[in-house]
Amino acid sequence: MDLEAITALIGVGKNAAGMTKTATEVAQSLRALLAKPNPDTEASNRLVSELLERLLALQSEQLSMQSAMLELREEQRRIERFQANANRYTLKRTEQGSLVRELKASDADGDPIHCVCAECYEKQVISFLQLVGHNTFECGECDGIVYMSDGRDSGIMIAPVNRSSRFPGDGTV
Numbered sequence: 412m413d414l415e416a417i418t419a420l421i422g423v424g425k426n427a428a429g430m431t432k433t434a435t436e437v438a439q440s441l442r443a444l445l446a447k448p449n450p451d452t453e454a455s456n457r458l459v460s461e462l463l464e465r466l467l468a469l470q471s472e473q474l475s476m477q478s479a480m481l482e483l484r485e486e487q488r489r490i491e492r493f494q495a496n497a498n499r500y501t502l503k504r505t506e507q508g509s510l511v512r513e514l515k516a517s518d519a520d521g522d523p524i525h526c527v528c529a530e531c532y533e534k535q536v537i538s539f540l541q542l543v544g545h546n547t548f549e550c551g552e553c554d555g556i557v558y559m560s561d562g563r564d565s566g567i568m569i570a571p572v573n574r575s576s577r578f579p580g581d582g583t584v
């Protein structure tokens with residue numbers, strides 16, 4: 412659960428509670444004033460205006476509370492989505508040295524084997540890596556670049572060592 416969102420919600424809740432208390436106090440003063448034999452109209456009008464102001468502020472605080480709760484629910488859904496899929500991926504270092512999370516073949520469940528961003532995975536986001544260049548993939552979420560084989564290389568191309576061993580004495584390669 413997102414701690415920041417919860418803290419924000421608690422803050423909004425505290426605010427609203429404080430505002431409700433103030434509005435109640437204003438209403439009580441108003442009642443006390445009106446209970447007098449000859450209530451001061453001007454003073455009571457002032458209190459009514461103040462009460463209205465407080466209630467309007469309270470209403471807007473309530474709206475913030477509502478939107479904070481919606482955010483929290485959205486966050487919870489996102490985390491649930493992540494948790495439902497998290498165990499399907501395993502950490503792997505690519506031949507090019509990048510860390511990625513790869514879909515386990517045993518958990519593929521019909522999906523093609525693919526890799527997701529290891530950085531985003533740590534933030535509980537599963538973000539696909541899309542091919543953007545030769546052996547180069549980009550994360551759609553954090554724009555991170557990952558290097559791994561795009562499957563277009565044949566084994567022969569990667570090994571200059573093999574080449575020199577295949578053509579001993581050819582130092583010009």
Ligand SMILES: [Zn+2]
Nearest residue numbers: 528531550553
């Ligand atoms: Zn990412």
